[in-house]
Amino acid sequence: MKRILALILVFATALTMVGCAKKTVTFDIDGASKILLMSGSSGETVEITDPETIAYITDNINSMTFNRDESSRQHNGWSYSLRWYDSEDNLIEYIVIMNATRIDYDNYFYNEMDADVEIDIAYLEELLSGEPEADDTAEEEYPDVPEPEETVKVCYLEYYTFDDVILNSNVAIVGEYVETISRDNYTEQKFIVKDVLYGNVPDEEIYLYANSGIAEVSEIDYTYELSADIYTVGTDYILVMEKLESVFYDHDRYMVSADILLCEETDTYIIYSEPISVTDSMRDYIISVYNSAEHGEVIETVYENDIEELIGESKFIGVVNIEGLEVEGTVQNSNTYRCTVETLYMGENLNTYSDGTILLSLKKNTVEVGESYVIGFTSSSDTSLIYSQSASDAVFELGDERVSEIEAYLSAE
Numbered sequence: 475m476k477r478i479l480a481l482i483l484v485f486a487t488a489l490t491m492v493g494c495a496k497k498t499v500t501f502d503i504d505g506a507s508k509i510l511l512m513s514g515s516s517g518e519t520v521e522i523t524d525p526e527t528i529a530y531i532t533d534n535i536n537s538m539t540f541n542r543d544e545s546s547r548q549h550n551g552w553s554y555s556l557r558w559y560d561s562e563d564n565l566i567e568y569i570v571i572m573n574a575t576r577i578d579y580d581n582y583f584y585n586e587m588d589a590d591v592e593i594d595i596a597y598l599e600e601l602l603s604g605e606p607e608a609d610d611t612a613e614e615e616y617p618d619v620p621e622p623e624e625t626v627k628v629c630y631l632e633y634y635t636f637d638d639v640i641l642n643s644n645v646a647i648v649g650e651y652v653e654t655i656s657r658d659n660y661t662e663q664k665f666i667v668k669d670v671l672y673g674n675v676p677d678e679e680i681y682l683y684a685n686s687g688i689a690e691v692s693e694i695d696y697t698y699e700l701s702a703d704i705y706t707v708g709t710d711y712i713l714v715m716e717k718l719e720s721v722f723y724d725h726d727r728y729m730v731s732a733d734i735l736l737c738e739e740t741d742t743y744i745i746y747s748e749p750i751s752v753t754d755s756m757r758d759y760i761i762s763v764y765n766s767a768e769h770g771e772v773i774e775t776v777y778e779n780d781i782e783e784l785i786g787e788s789k790f791i792g793v794v795n796i797e798g799l800e801v802e803g804t805v806q807n808s809n810t811y812r813c814t815v816e817t818l819y820m821g822e823n824l825n826t827y828s829d830g831t832i833l834l835s836l837k838k839n840t841v842e843v844g845e846s847y848v849i850g851f852t853s854s855s856d857t858s859l860i861y862s863q864s865a866s867d868a869v870f871e872l873g874d875e876r877v878s879e880i881e882a883y884l885s886a887e
Contacts, residue, residue, distance in 0.1 A: 499540045499584055503532050503567050506558040513602050514552040514570075515806070516660075517729075518685050519629045520601055527601070531556065534594050535569070540577060540584030543857070552578060553860070554598050571595075573860045574827075585857060590828050595860075599801040599810075629685060629700065633693035634732045636750050639714055640763040642731055645673025646714045648738075648757070649680065651705035660685050661701035662727075668710055671757060672764055673717065682713065683727040691733075696746050698733040712736035712756060721866045722808040722837060780867050781879050788850035788864040790821030791880065793872070795846045800833055808862070810835045816846060819884055825859050835862040840869045848877050 509522040509531060522528060535556070553573060558566040570578035574593045575586040586592065634642065649665030663682040667675055684701035691697070705711060714736070715728040734745045736756060743750040752759045777783035785791070793816040801810040813834045815824060826832055834851055841847055850868040851861045863869060870877050 498542065498587075499579060500538070501536050501567065501569075503536055503558050505560055506532060506566055507561040508559040508563070510555075510557040510559070511598060511601055512555045512557075514554060516602075516685060517629060518602055518659075518687075522601065530597070531594075532558070538591050538593070539587045540579070541587050543576075543583040543585055545582055553595070571598075572855065573858050574833075575859060576855075576857055583857075592827070595833075596801055603802070629687060629689045631689050631691050631731070633691050636734075636745050637763050639730070639732050639734060639745070640760055641767055643673075643714045643716055643764070644769070645675050645717045645728065646671040646712065646760055646764065647673075647675055647680065648710055648712055650710050651707055652679070653707070654701070654703060654705075655681075663701065663705065665711070665713065671712075671761055675717070677726070680713075680728050681725060682715070683718070683729050689733070691746065694746060696733070698746075704735055709737065709739055712738065712760065714760060720806065721863060721868070722803075722806040722835070724807065780865070781876065781883055784850045784865045784868055784880070785820070785883060787852065788820065788868070789852040790815075790818060790824060790861070791848070791850045791884070792816070792818040792820070793846055794834065794849045794851075796841045796843050797831065798843055803835075803838065807838050808835045809838055810860075811841065811843070819848075819881065823856075825853075825857060827859055833860045835860070836869060837863065847871060848874070848880065 506528055507523070509528055510519055511522060511531075512519040522531070552570045554571040555569070556571065557568045560566055571593055572578055572583065574595050575591075577584050577593075640646075647665075647667050648669040648671070649667050652664040652666060655662045655664065661684055663684075664679060665682065666679050667677065687700055689698050689700050713728070713730065714734070715730050718727040718729065720727075732745055733747070736743050736750075738756060743752065743756060754762075775786065777786060795814045795816055797812045797814055799809055800812045803809050811834050812831050814831055815826075818824065824832070834849070836849070848870045850864045852864040853861045870880075
């Protein structure tokens with residue numbers, strides 16, 4: 475088994491607030507007419523204009539007091555971001571949510587000081603999915619929570635020059651377009667790999683991923699359809715992309731960061747509907763720009779078997795009881811469950827909510843609510859309360875013979 479860990483230099487999320495960071499921060503956000511909510515895992519963005527929904531999200535954040543932790547400048551990865559705008563579309567406030575009790579603000583991490591107060595992550599996920607489930611019990615317990623409004627599927631994207639696109643990428647190929655595959659909430663465009671210009675692309679075919687909806691680039695007042703049918707079957711294209719890997723994907727996902735089309739056969743090179751002027755060969759230019767900057771080293775870890783991979787990729791291994799479904803995934807093959815860790819075989823200092831539970835993302839159709847399993851899982855940081863399974867094969871029924879192999883392997887270490 476091979477596990478690729480790509481340590482790629484990524485531009486950190488830019489926060490709008492500058493200056494000296496406070497040791498304790500509270501928010502008094504008022505007068506917002508719109509909130510932009512973005513998912514850090516999928517890039518999906520929704521525009522919220524319903525006053526009750528805005529009030530609920532804002533009151534939730536305003537009720538919290540955060541204590542400053544370490545700098546966030548050298549960290550990547552986040553769960554959600556929230557931007558508040560006034561009636562004239564001026565930005566009022568911007569925070570990045572790491573988990574239910576931790577935010578990234580003004581280049582520092584902050585943790586909620588009151589263990590009984592949390593950001594309503596499940597509600598944000600419902601807003602992103604646009605498909606809130608009816609739950610009479612939850613409605614009685616939280617009667618003041620408004621039903622999520624109908625959301626507009628719009629992604630607000632940063633403006634990139636052609637060089638930006640290249641420098642933000644980690645792979646580039648020449649590929650022959652085959653077909654577009656439509657999913658419920660996203661599309662995939664299939665290409666046969668003809669040549670790899672740079673990056674790790676081990677497969678003979680790749681899938682270009684895009685959310686369904688509209689992309690808006692405010693800086694140049696430009697709008698385009700995500701996953702638009704711009705390719706011709708049987709034609710070769712240069713694709714400059716970011717490669718994304720996850721145990722929850724059926725295969726690696728590749729994404730482009732701008733509305734761009736590069737076709738040598740027709741001598742078509744455009745970005746945001748404007749021609750790209752390059753005097754050299756397009757392939758040579760792309761490789762030259764990519765090599766002009768330093769990139770993180772790609773480390774390949776080789777495991778002898780699935781059990782070794784599980785242990786090598788896990789921060790924790792233990793017996794976990796699945797108490798209930800918290801969030802049903804819409805853009806990847808995972809659900810998030812409320813769980814209780816009954817026994818730990820590996821790992822220590824597990825962070826839990828005040829009731830002793832954790833949130834754990836697992837592949838769909840691998841567990842049943844009310845049952846217990848041996849699970850290998852990990853987290854994005856030492857303070858996170860949200861965890862995910864650590865390997866493709868990381869969930870085992872208690873009677874599975876591989877549980878004995880895991881226990882024997884850990885005992886031998």
